[in-house]
Amino acid sequence: MKPYVSFEQISQVFSRPDGSSLMALKDVSFDIGRHEFVAVVGPSGCGKSTLLRLLSGLLRPTRGQVTLFGQPVTEPRDEVGIVFQKPTLLPWLNALENVVFPVRHKTGRVSRADYERARELIEMVGLGDFCDRMPGELSGGMQQRLGIARALLLDPEVLLMDEPFSALDALSREEMGFELLRIWNERPKTVLFITHSITEAVLLSDRVLVMSERPGTLVENIEIDLPRPRTAASIQEERFHEYSSQIRDLIYRPHYAA
Amino acid sequence: MNTQVKSETLSTDRTMPPEHSLRSSVALLLSRQAPLLTLLSFLLAWEFGCRLGAVPEYLLPAPSVILAAFTDVEAVRWLGHLWSTLRVALLGFLISIAVSLPLAVGMVRSRYLSRTLYPALVVIQSTPIVAVAPLIIVILGTGDAPRILITCLISFFPIVVAATTGMMSTPPELIELSRSLKARPSREIWQIRLPYAVPHLFSGFKVAITLSIIGAVVAEFVAAEQGLGYFVQFSTSYFKIPQAFAGLFFLSAVSLVLFKLVQFVQKRLFPWSLSEPKQH
């Protein structure tokens, strides 16, 4: 049986404006199981966002193949939802309209059931009272929650998150992490979660993929064997620190790992 | 010295006792009415400067003389001139919008169009319209049409630029969202790019509406028997300098009102576009 998601020997080469070419990913292979939560960490520019865009179907790999549900990814699919680094809500729509926006944008009309669903999702991310607020009136954390609700509207099987909490302060960042785990628990999904924060990666995921500097290769694949549900107490555990320092060593001294 | 002054203002700010509230409300009033007060003192200085210096009327008439010249002309005549200029300026402005938006959309959608059209637009923009205006009148005759065309030629460029930069400044994430939903390209324009361009568009409109007045006046300078521009030119050629100044001020006032009107429309229809949220 084919794996749920698989990257098979992916290489990605971009051409620069000056005509030279740039190798962003080199021979990257890994699988993701159904309802698995996988985090990707690595230095800036190592191709993390590129991985995500490959799986979303927005980008075709130069070499290799990405498959989803056993089929090659050739174009964007409804089963995939994306949460961006910045919430990028539409400033002229209120919270509710922002969350139903994917349906309006895709089909041109929004049914009562869609609104119903959007309200449920907004309730779930804890913003039930803010349906008719404009994005400008909401804090960064609230906006990002709406971004998550928007990504969940079409009930995607796979959730792609590109440094979704990096614009938040440390406190709301941690809170949002636990919030995400709660949502993931309520509606299990396959998650590919990109982050710069080692702590966040270990705290949230089942598995951490560590990448090297450009050209990005996969350095290590670390199973995080910590009990769920994870809480603030998980951070105190000794194994948590072992995982964190292992990853830190891999990122800062990549030549030892190779 | 400096620090002393600073700490003094700080301490008064912090305490804000009741006896200061009168003074501070006067200060508030002053700061609110600052533009008006500046204008008034400018007019006063002008008036007394003219009187004391005995400046001849044909060089620089005093404000009181200009006001007298203004009231000397009957209201109906003013309205006739106003209507003539306004009609051309507003029609030119609206047609500019109607032409510029599709052009901008085309240039955002297609690299080919933007590469071929943009240079052409820049050429049109950099041609001195005052030099072309007589030609246009010769070719198209003396009706409203050539005047509207002159107005359009002068006012469309800022709208095209505002619309294209506005649409191009849409966050790339939203374009990716649109693509990941496999939405129709027309929806990307209507539901994402154009609304995103609204703040830019209105800055463009504000420039364009004042340029429209200029366009209408230029056209009247070349050939007209009505209009505020014609009135100013006609008065000058008969050495009715106070009357020319009256026409000039009337023109500025019309420009200002139109500018404010654009601002008002933006505030009414797109209130969200005034307070830019931090996210972009």
Ligand SMILES: Nc1ncnc2c1ncn2[C@@H]1O[C@H](COP(=O)(O)OP(=O)(O)OP(=O)(O)O)[C@@H](O)[C@H]1O
């Ligand atoms: N469309 C593109 N055209 C050209 N080069 C690109 C393109 N997209 C990405 N790159 C380059 O590929 C490399 C990897 O980019 P990517 O955005 O995937 O990195 P990243 O790991 O997400 O970085 P960061 O942590 O800073 O977000 C970078 O050097 C980037 O400049």
Ligand SMILES: [Mg+2]
């Ligand atoms: Mg990135």
